[in-house]
Amino acid sequence: MENLKEFMLLFRYPPSNEQPTPxxxxxxxxxxxxxxxxxxxxxxxxxxxxxxxxxxxxxxxQTIEEGQLVAEGQTMGGNMVLRAESIEVASELAKRCPILMMGGTVEVRTVIPMN
Structure with missing residues (x-):
């Protein structure tokens, strides 16, 4: 598993007032x-x-506003950092993300280390 790069998956979904059932x-x-x-x-x-x-x-x-950012009808739900051989491989893994079943999106981004 050498030469793996890190990628961040950003999970976004449309906000809803409906509560899921148990x-x-x-x-x-x-x-x-x-x-x-x-x-x-x-x-x-x-x-x-x-x-x-x-x-x-x-x-x-410097003003502060309560609440979550909703842009393009979606809000950020979470993230994942993973290692993969390429952004294409990371994107293939992201295709299995459950957020997609909820009408959400997964953005796959390269991670640049802070030195």
């Missing part, structure tokens, strides 16, 4: 567990984070 929640957790577990079993998982619903936006003029 059965839907269990099913979503199962799908996410399978998705993350498959990547982890391949030794490619670096980290993953689910974002909470509380947030603040700080603007360039």
């Amino acid at each position: 059965v839907q929640l269990l099913e979503m957790h199962r799908h996410w567990g399978e998705f993350i577990g498959t990547i982890a079993m391949q030794g490619k998982l670096v980290s993953t984070h689910q974002l909470g619903f509380e947030g603040k936006k700080i603007h360039s003029n």
